[in-house]
Amino acid sequence: MTSYLVFMATLAGIYALLSLGLVTIWGQGGMVNLGLVGFYAVGAYASALLSNAGIPIGISLMCAALMAGAVGVVLSYLTRPLRGDYLAIVSLGFAEVIRLVATNEKWLTGGSDGLSGIRSPLKAELGAIHPWFYLLLVWAIVAAAAFGLVRLFRSPYGRALRAVRDDEQVAAVAGKPVLQLKLKTFFVGAALSGLAGGIYAHLTSYIAPDGFVPLLTIYIFLAATAGGYTRVVGALAGSLAVVALLESTRFIAAVIPGLTAVQVASLRELVIAVSLIVIMQLKPEGVFQSVNQKALAAPASRRESGKTTSEPDAGSTPLASHA
Amino acid sequence: MFSDLVQHLVNGLVMGAVVALPALGLTLIFSVLGFINFSIAAQMTVGAYGGWLVNTHLHWPLVPVLVAAFALAGLVGVVGDRLALVPMRRKISAHTPLMVAIVSIALNLALENALRFGFGSDLNSFEMPIARDVQFAGIRVGPQQVHNLGIALAIAVVLAAFFTVTRVGKAMRAVADNADLARLKGIDPTRLSNLATFIGMGLAGIGGALLAIDTSVDPSTGSRLLLIIFSASVLGGLTSLTGAVLGALLIGMVSEVSLLVISPVYQSATAFAAILLVLLIRPSGLFAGASGVRK
Numbered sequence: 001m002t003s004y005l006v007f008m009a010t011l012a013g014i015y016a017l018l019s020l021g022l023v024t025i026w027g028q029g030g031m032v033n034l035g036l037v038g039f040y041a042v043g044a045y046a047s048a049l050l051s052n053a054g055i056p057i058g059i060s061l062m063c064a065a066l067m068a069g070a071v072g073v074v075l076s077y078l079t080r081p082l083r084g085d086y087l088a089i090v091s092l093g094f095a096e097v098i099r100l101v102a103t104n105e106k107w108l109t110g111g112s113d114g115l116s117g118i119r120s121p122l123k124a125e126l127g128a129i130h131p132w133f134y135l136l137l138v139w140a141i142v143a144a145a146a147f148g149l150v151r152l153f154r155s156p157y158g159r160a161l162r163a164v165r166d167d168e169q170v171a172a173v174a175g176k177p178v179l180q181l182k183l184k185t186f187f188v189g190a191a192l193s194g195l196a197g198g199i200y201a202h203l204t205s206y207i208a209p210d211g212f213v214p215l216l217t218i219y220i221f222l223a224a225t226a227g228g229y230t231r232v233v234g235a236l237a238g239s240l241a242v243v244a245l246l247e248s249t250r251f252i253a254a255v256i257p258g259l260t261a262v263q264v265a266s267l268r269e270l271v272i273a274v275s276l277i278v279i280m281q282l283k284p285e286g287v288f289q290s291v292n293q294k295a296l297a298a299p300a301s302r303r304e305s306g307k308t309t310s311e312p313d314a315g316s317t318p319l320a321s322h323a
Numbered sequence: 324m325f326s327d328l329v330q331h332l333v334n335g336l337v338m339g340a341v342v343a344l345p346a347l348g349l350t351l352i353f354s355v356l357g358f359i360n361f362s363i364a365a366q367m368t369v370g371a372y373g374g375w376l377v378n379t380h381l382h383w384p385l386v387p388v389l390v391a392a393f394a395l396a397g398l399v400g401v402v403g404d405r406l407a408l409v410p411m412r413r414k415i416s417a418h419t420p421l422m423v424a425i426v427s428i429a430l431n432l433a434l435e436n437a438l439r440f441g442f443g444s445d446l447n448s449f450e451m452p453i454a455r456d457v458q459f460a461g462i463r464v465g466p467q468q469v470h471n472l473g474i475a476l477a478i479a480v481v482l483a484a485f486f487t488v489t490r491v492g493k494a495m496r497a498v499a500d501n502a503d504l505a506r507l508k509g510i511d512p513t514r515l516s517n518l519a520t521f522i523g524m525g526l527a528g529i530g531g532a533l534l535a536i537d538t539s540v541d542p543s544t545g546s547r548l549l550l551i552i553f554s555a556s557v558l559g560g561l562t563s564l565t566g567a568v569l570g571a572l573l574i575g576m577v578s579e580v581s582l583l584v585i586s587p588v589y590q591s592a593t594a595f596a597a598i599l600l601v602l603l604i605r606p607s608g609l610f611a612g613a614s615g616v617r618k
Contacts (some may be wrong), residue, residue, distance in 0.1 A: 018475075030418060032425065056496065078599060080608060082602065083420075084421050085420065085607075089553050089598065090595075093553070093554075093595040093598060094595070096591065096592075100588060100592055168389070263439075263443075266436040266542075267436070267440060269435075270432075270433055272432070273429045277430060277433065280429070281407075281411060281426070282423065
């Protein structure tokens with residue numbers, strides 16, 4: 001039981017990293033990345049393959065993050081002149097293609113059998129306490145990432161980014177490099193997702209395409225919205241809540257008699273989907289709402305308020321094109 | 324080799340015709356309501372199950388089956404829209420369309436799993452009379468495929484007439500073109516959005532039923548085609564109905580012909596490649612200028 005809880009806590013840390021990636025891209029950058037699981041898979045496979053080739057795990061994790069980030073930059077660059085809907089479609093398709101490649105390129109990814117025997121840091125040396133060590137390691141990385149992001153979002157860069165999110169044209173008029181800000185943000189968010197994937201690969205020592213289904217993206221959206229999708233602390237709390245919800249529904253569903261395995265699985269996914277719908281309707285800002293910042297400096301930065309809903313003028317027509 | 328190519332082209336045309344229906348639905352909803360409704364995939368499956376139920380339990384023939392698929396998917400579409408998406412759309416902000424799109428993905432997942440809960444993951448076949456494939460100069464076509472092609476094209480023509488001739492159709496185009504102006508002219512946007520959702524989702528339902536008659540239905544029938552539907556719509560520029568049909572036929576043929584050179588497992592990757600290519604070359608759609616909901 002303890003080892004199960006430790007594993008779940010570690011997994012929650014990985015979800016927290018993914019949620020941080022989503023908060024960066026969506027909450028602060030205003031871009032919708034529906035291919036989160038694709039970046040996660042890129043990171044997982046990259047880190048697994050590199051470390052299997054004998055490269056130290058720390059370096060392969062970094063490479064995984066860079067690779068996922070680079071892919072993210074390419075995708076967001078391709079959709080730059082278009083409405084955000086296109087990025088949503090392209091990122092969704094990207095995740096699907098990554099899964100196809102992982103399933104079918106046996107020479108590289110082992111196909112649907114997956115890759116096994118992925119090394120984990122200090123596993124032999126630590127023995128029985130290795131899961132605890134890995135748990136601490138993961139949450140230390142999460143803490144470092146969260147700290148870095150909080151600093152980043154508070155910096156002038158973060159303010160400019162939110163200005164772009166709330167109104168691109170106004171931000172551009174104020175002289176902010178809109179495209180550059182968006183690409184950098186997508187890079188950071190995608191890199192965090194890739195890092196999460198790498199950490200996952202070294203945790204389970206086995207990865208297969210089944211682990212990278214689109215459903216995971218929905219879990220992370222739920223985690224991010226449950227905690228408040230613009231807030232770092234929200235991402236952390238939301239991930240813990242989602243892992244708890246997922247695991248508790250596993251137990252509750254097993255208690256209900258007369259259900260087949262398929263029905264139990266579909267019921268769990270139904271609960272997740274309905275929770276996301278309800279939370280998005282009732283409280284899209286989540287439990288931890290973004291605090292309205294006081295304008296400190298020049299009037300040019302008056303659009304600092306973290307709330308997206310504080311923009312009654314923009315988009316009053318649903319067809320307003322931002323191209 | 325040449326007859327292989329023609330065979331793939333024919334197969335692609337048939338597949339494209341079926342994909343054209345949900346692509347039309349997606350485009351219609353995007354034009355009138357201004358957001359991408361990802362639940363279109365699950366609505367295909369809803370229509371397919373609706374058709375399957377009345378076909379295998381009540382032994383209805385083809386055309387009533389399609390009417391049932393249209394009505395059920397349209398109804399579920401409107402109910403889902405009102406329950407899940409309308410409360411989101413009331414929040415007016417620059418981010419509303421994307422927020423609604425995210426909720427529509429959750430709605431898609433909810434519908435798919437409700438179907439899986441009810442029907443299980445098994446494949447279900449329709450009871451349709453089996454007929455011999457038609458052979459012509461070495462090209463084989465199933466009679467059902469000929470039906471599919473004909474029905475899909477007929478529906479596209481009816482739809483085109485609806486938008487050019489009827490008052491409601493013109494009103495819908497007016498809302499798509501400029502929602503505020505249409506409201507000033509006394510057009511009720513709520514009623515029209517419901518109608519657009521009903522027709523759009525109903526079209527997806529017919530597409531799902533046609534697909535399922537040709538193959539079989541399971542809870543993921545529609546979701547498997549999501550990428551192809553979107554690429555058809557993007558090829559057409561997301562707001563042009565004619566563009567969506569042409570885009571669907573093109574993507575159907577491209578993805579079938581690509582089987583000559585790539586492995587079948589990558590068939591849906593061609594849809595993704597097509598989206599990227601269009602975004603690089605001509606983001607407004609390949610058939611921009613083609614008349615549709617919006618010119």
